[in-house]
Amino acid sequence: MKKYFILFGFMTAVLFFGCGKAKVSVTLAGSTAFQPFAEKIAEKYMASNPNITVTVQGGGSAVGIQSANSGAAQIGMADLVKLPDEAKSLTSTVVAQDGIAIIVHPKNKAVNLSIEQLRAVFNGKIQNWKEIGGSDAPITVVSREAGSGTRSSFEKIVTGITLVNNAVIQNSNGTIRETIANDENSIGYISHGILNDKVKALMIDSVECTTESIIAKKYNLVRPIFLLTKGAPEGEVKNFIDYILSDEIQAMIKKDGLLPVK
Amino acid sequence: MRIPPKYTQIAAITILGAATVFTVAILIFILVFVLEKGLPILSLNFLFTSPADMGRSGGIFPILIGTVLLPLLAIIVAAPLGIATSVYLVEFTNESRITRLIRFGTDCLAGVPSIIFGLFGFIFFVTILGMGWSIMSGGLSLAFMILPTIIRTSEEAIRAVPKAYREVSFSLGASRWQTVRKVVIPNALPGVVTGVVLGIGRSIEETAVVIFTAGSSLLIPTSVFDSTRTMAVHFYILAREGLSMENAYGTAAALIIAVLIVNLTAYFMMHRFIAKRN
Amino acid sequence: MKLLGEKGVERLLSVVAFSAISALGLIAVFIFIEGLPFLFKYGIKDFLLSSDWRPDAGKFGIYPMIAASFWVMLGAMLIGAPLGIAGAIFLAEFVPKTVMNIIKPAIELLAAIPSVIYGFIGVVVLAPVIRDLFGGPGLSLLAGAIILGIMIMPTVISISIDSLLAVPVSFREGSLALGATKWQTVHMLTTKAAKSGIVASIILGMGRAIGETMAVIMVTGNSVMIPHSPLESVRTLTANIALEMSYAIGMHREALFATGVVLFIVIIILNSIASVAIRKKVIVK
Secondary structure, three states, X not given: OHHHHHHHHHHHXXXXXXXXXXXXXXXXXXXXXXXXXXXXXXXXXXXHOOOEEEEEXXXXXXXXXXXXXXXXXXXEEEEOOOOOHHHOOEEEEEEEEEEEEEEEOOOOOOOEEOHXXXXXXXXXXXXXXXXXXXXXXXXXXXXXXXXXXXXXXXHHHHOOOOOOOOOEEEOOHHHHHHHHHHOOOEEEEEEHHHOOOOOEEOEEOOEOOOHHHHHOOOOOOEEEEEEEEEOOOOHHHHHHHHHHHOHHHHHHHHHOOOEEOO | OOOOHHHXXXXXXXXXXHHHHHHHHHHHHHHHHHHHHHOOOOOHHXXXXXXXXXXXXXXXXXXXXXXXXXXXXXXXXXXXXXXXXXXXXXXXXXXXXXXXXXXXXXXXXXXXXXXXXXXXXXXXXXXXXXXXXXXXXXXXXXXXXXXXXXHHHHHHHHHOOOHHHHHHHHHOOOXXXXXXXXXXXXXXXXXXXXXXXXXXXXXXXXXXXXXXXXXXXXXXXXXXXXXXXXXXXXXXXXXXXXXXXHHHHHHHHHHHHHHHHHXXXXXXXXXXXXXXXX | OOOOHHHHHHHHHHHHOOHHXXXXXXXXXXXXXXXXXXXXXXOHHHHHHOXXXXXXXXXXXXXXXXXXXXXXXXXXXXXXXXXXXXXXXXXHXXXXXXXXXXXXXXXXXXOOOOHHHHHHHHHHHHHHHHHHHHOOOOOXXXXXXXXXXXXXXXXXXXXXXXXXXXXXXXHHHHHHHOOOOHHHHHHXXXXXXXXXXXXXXXXXXXXXXXXXXXXXXXXXXXXXXXXXXXXXXXXXXXXXXXXXXXXXXXXXXXXXXXXXXXXXXXXXXXXHHHHHHXXXXXXXX
């Protein structure tokens, strides 16, 4: 019962006295590829810095750039091969590298694609798995929506892609993974950092998508992750970015599948 | 050959009955599907601990707070506006072009898709007024969305108060406003509250508006300008991103139970109100 | 309130009474401010009738989305309306009142199940079934139509029952006294008398089907293409906005608001038709 009273009192307090903020807050917004890492880092950071609130919003790389520009977030997150013009006025810090894994259902027999085959699949030139080492079944291409950082990086690296128009479109890394995990005949691409055993990553030009091959620069589907700030980062914002670049956190993100910059 | 009417009747009833059973069966299937998987996860502990690792483990305490605060704020804004509108429509004007316009506006607002409320809230509250993704932006956008529900329900409730009550009040020398305050509103109260409760239900169910205007922070909000998440949004993110199916089902069960409680409350209040009137 | 006096209160109320219509106006103004300039800049005809939606290449044709919204809505109506109306007739005419008084509110309660839950069930239950039975990606027009059809059923049932019950008992008694069976009475008389209410329920269901967002995003697969078969993946107007909004900047963003303008206009037209239909019912009564 006591809990309910505390809850009620708390809510009343929030509603009526909520406007006076005592805590310092840092907001990050943008890339859904980096969002899970940012949230995990934020949780860790707040545990050791209780007077600071770090809020992480998704939205995508474009939101990251936009909200850093407008001030809606102090830090924008973007995962792009090349930053667009809108981001020119912002200070960018690369905090990690991220591979793009080409994924299929674990039961799919295909194991390796050449870059040309990959391009042909996403262009709709190859439409059946039997042409590329799978069983006789039509390919369902799954891609991200226009404007996504992962999609534009993917298309820039692979080059020459005009997405086949019956491609299923999903709007986040996690959703693509779930869609692929539910459909044996589908193929898609996600951030290497969020691979799990519900899906299988294909080799590209006979190179496996692993942390080692990415660091060794053998696996080519890699893009940097930028944190964007208006002007040089300072105060709490700088502290937080420095924290992300610290050895401890860089080691942590490496363990979780991103590639450290140091 | 003409089929005897008796047989067409039997055939018709069979088909209609089958359609009804089918409809009810689908709806029951959905409830059972979610509750069966979600109820075992639902516990006081699940409700009152904070999520960890983006909701992969832990409970939904901050989300519970968001689910209470957003509809609460929406109601605080929309209820007075909606009730005042319906009082005006019933008590202070006769049918005219203006009342028709107001009613038409209300009907249209009721039909506006939630994504439009989301877009509007995002551009107006979040961006132009600079409130950011926050409880404030989300609550105000939801208030816009539930306003028609409240207006319609309380209008019906106020209209249902017998004319004789008002006439007695007037004959005792009461003014129009005194009559409204002392006679009409108290008698229409259960119906008016039903509208408010339905508005709360609508806000709890909503996902698109909340994602666009209140963001999706998992932290316990400390002010109305903090971002938050409701159960519907949390469920959507957990299930879509494949973070944790267990917690997604747990959240879905909590969400469905909350929605059922709110709507059952509304239903029984309305029922009692109607029973009392007759 | 005493300070205001009688006249003051009335004046205050008469101002507040415009809250809903001002809200509608405010929404319209801001969506239009963001979307209309784009429409004129890009060309209304190109925007509405071109099938090329490639925001990165500066191509913004939403014809595939308009077609998809239409087909998904039509499919939902083909599934939801007959079942809903059949259910309404059965419950209103052929079932004891006490039974109806339990089932009707139960169905209305189910209208309150959040759309994300319908969408989720569409993804985990319905899409795999469609994929296994008919092929294709499973996330498809058909899946969207079925889920939306189920979602609008409670709306259709509830309003149709109300309008069937509003038909005076004397009508029915007269027909029965003339020797007609109950079914003859229902399909030749009661449903005809309740027609405008039933039509209104269908139009409101259409509005709900076109406006639904979250469930549709989850189950239709969101491909940008004009559907040639119900098994293909499609993207509706609402899905287009919700999918890409968070990523869009510049022209792309304006184009999404312009999509909102189109959606807004369609919905207002549908609602106007529905409110005319409902008003007719009132006059008939």
